[in-house]
Amino acid sequence: MTIYNKKQQQIAGEIEEGTAKSNWQDWRWQLKHSIKDIDTFEKLTDICFSEKERAEIEKTIARFPLNITPYYLSLIDAGDYKNDPVFHQAFPDPSELLMDRFEMKDPLLEEKDSPVQGITHRYPDRVLFLVSNVCSMYCRHCTRKRKVGDVDFIPSREIIKRGIDYIRSTPCVRDVLISGGDPFMLSDGYLDWVLGEVRRIPHVEVIRIGTRMPVVLPYRITDNLVTMLKKHQPLWINSHFNHPREITASSKEALQKMADAGFPLGNQTVLLAGVNDCPRIMRQLVYKLVQNRVRPYYLYQCDLSEGLSHFRTPVGKGMEIIESLIGHTSGFAVPTYVIDAPGGGGKIPIMPNYIISWSTNKVILRNFQGVITSYQEPEAYVSAFCDRNCKNCNLHLKVDEAPEYRSYGIEKLLSDGDETIALTPINGISYKEEYRENHNE
Numbered sequence: 001m002t003i004y005n006k007k008q009q010q011i012a013g014e015i016e017e018g019t020a021k022s023n024w025q026d027w028r029w030q031l032k033h034s035i036k037d038i039d040t041f042e043k044l045t046d047i048c049f050s051e052k053e054r055a056e057i058e059k060t061i062a063r064f065p066l067n068i069t070p071y072y073l074s075l076i077d078a079g080d081y082k083n084d085p086v087f088h089q090a091f092p093d094p095s096e097l098l099m100d101r102f103e104m105k106d107p108l109l110e111e112k113d114s115p116v117q118g119i120t121h122r123y124p125d126r127v128l129f130l131v132s133n134v135c136s137m138y139c140r141h142c143t144r145k146r147k148v149g150d151v152d153f154i155p156s157r158e159i160i161k162r163g164i165d166y167i168r169s170t171p172c173v174r175d176v177l178i179s180g181g182d183p184f185m186l187s188d189g190y191l192d193w194v195l196g197e198v199r200r201i202p203h204v205e206v207i208r209i210g211t212r213m214p215v216v217l218p219y220r221i222t223d224n225l226v227t228m229l230k231k232h233q234p235l236w237i238n239s240h241f242n243h244p245r246e247i248t249a250s251s252k253e254a255l256q257k258m259a260d261a262g263f264p265l266g267n268q269t270v271l272l273a274g275v276n277d278c279p280r281i282m283r284q285l286v287y288k289l290v291q292n293r294v295r296p297y298y299l300y301q302c303d304l305s306e307g308l309s310h311f312r313t314p315v316g317k318g319m320e321i322i323e324s325l326i327g328h329t330s331g332f333a334v335p336t337y338v339i340d341a342p343g344g345g346g347k348i349p350i351m352p353n354y355i356i357s358w359s360t361n362k363v364i365l366r367n368f369q370g371v372i373t374s375y376q377e378p379e380a381y382v383s384a385f386c387d388r389n390c391k392n393c394n395l396h397l398k399v400d401e402a403p404e405y406r407s408y409g410i411e412k413l414l415s416d417g418d419e420t421i422a423l424t425p426i427n428g429i430s431y432k433e434e435y436r437e438n439h440n441e
């Protein structure tokens with residue numbers, strides 16, 4: 001596979017006669033010529049919709065805009081587009097207008113857990129920071145459909161500054177997940193400023209960026225961008241490949257640049273009906289990811305955002321996929337399958353069951369092949385009573401160097417030094433406030 005193949009040359013030529021390889025590989029050229037209407041789409045792909053189909057697609061676009069980069073469009077197999085995973089992710093489906101009664105605009109309650117605009121603070125030590133509301137391509141399965149492309153959600157410099165202030169004044173935040181939209185839609189200079197501000201905050205240990213550019217616009221990963229990002233290490237970069245077909249010569253080059261620059265790379269995949277709901281496809285995807293030094297991180301159950309019903313699979317499909325990976329392939333090629341809890345509970349990992357039974361001194365387990373085995377538990381283990389007084393503990397924790405740490409949630413029920421015997425959710429009190437109460441912040 002070459003980077004500027006015949007099909008791409010043909011598409012580029014139709015967009016602008018005499019387009020050189022350097023134009024095609026220029027991300028700004030790609031953005032400028034993104035496909036936003038049916039006519040252009042038809043012209044560039046030779047796909048032809050009926051009048052009835054057009055009318056339905058128009059209606060869908062009016063609600064959820066169409067936006068495809070020429071590069072991503074070039075991956076569509078026009079001859080079999082109705083079964084094409086790239087087409088399904090990029091092109092509107094009238095089913096998007098069918099709302100299931102349990103669907104929600106913001107099923108993850110990202111806005112409720114938002115102390116300031118752009119920040120979602122749901123977990124004790126990390127925040128989600130949305131710095132852009134645009135993407136180079138609008139994924140049809142986007143969980144933040146309500147925001148992406150919406151002019152009401154363009155974060156101004158002022159809003160970003162307030163987000164940064166929140167992080168600065170919240171010492172428990174040690175990990176900042178920068179997302180959007182796509183953060184790489186920002187110019188190098190602007191992103192450099194955002195990253196610099198976050199990096200300067202002493203309690204921020206790790207910064208992560210979530211981007212789909214390696215998939216839909218790999219030319220965005222330029223040498224300049226990578227050089228700028230390197231100033232802000234330690235930085236983790238997470239991408240979003242859903243199908244092995246998306247791993248092309250161009251995306252490999254983008255991944256290589258980032259891996260060579262020393263960023264740990266991860267990937268999150270959304271389980272999508274008609275796109276990747278197949279163990280064989282998923283296995284091919286994770287193989288290709290690890291070949292390119294990308295660690296499969298999460299496999300998401302498609303959430304309950306509006307208009308995604310045609311993409312949703314039963315949870316059993318994800319279980320089947322994970323069952324086909326654990327033990328069958330390298331441990332680091334297996335993502336964690338999660339359901340992002342509707343109502344804002346965060347990500348909940350789900351796994352096939354490997355424990356078959358348990359007695360006071362034996363655990364009965366099964367492996368991926370169906371072998372049933374027993375693990376004899378230690379007879380001499382005496383659980384040391386932990387009263388969280390680490391200074392008197394013989395485990396050699398350097399208390400001055402380790403951050404203060406109190407148990408929270410289920411962990412609290414398990415701990416010795418806490419009197420709590422049951423947890424009661426308090427309606428109307430978000431996690432953040434409850435957490436702060438516990439920490440006397």
Ligand SMILES: *Cc1c(COP(=O)(O)O)cnc(C)c1O
Binds near residue numbers: 127128
């Ligand atoms: C996913 C997510 C995170 C990061 O979660 P990890 O499990 O650490 O990757 C943080 N905040 C919010 C709101 C999220 O949705």
Ligand code: SF4
Binds near residue numbers: 387389390391395397
């Ligand atoms: S938290 Fe860990 S180090 Fe501290 S007392 Fe308990 S067991 Fe020991």
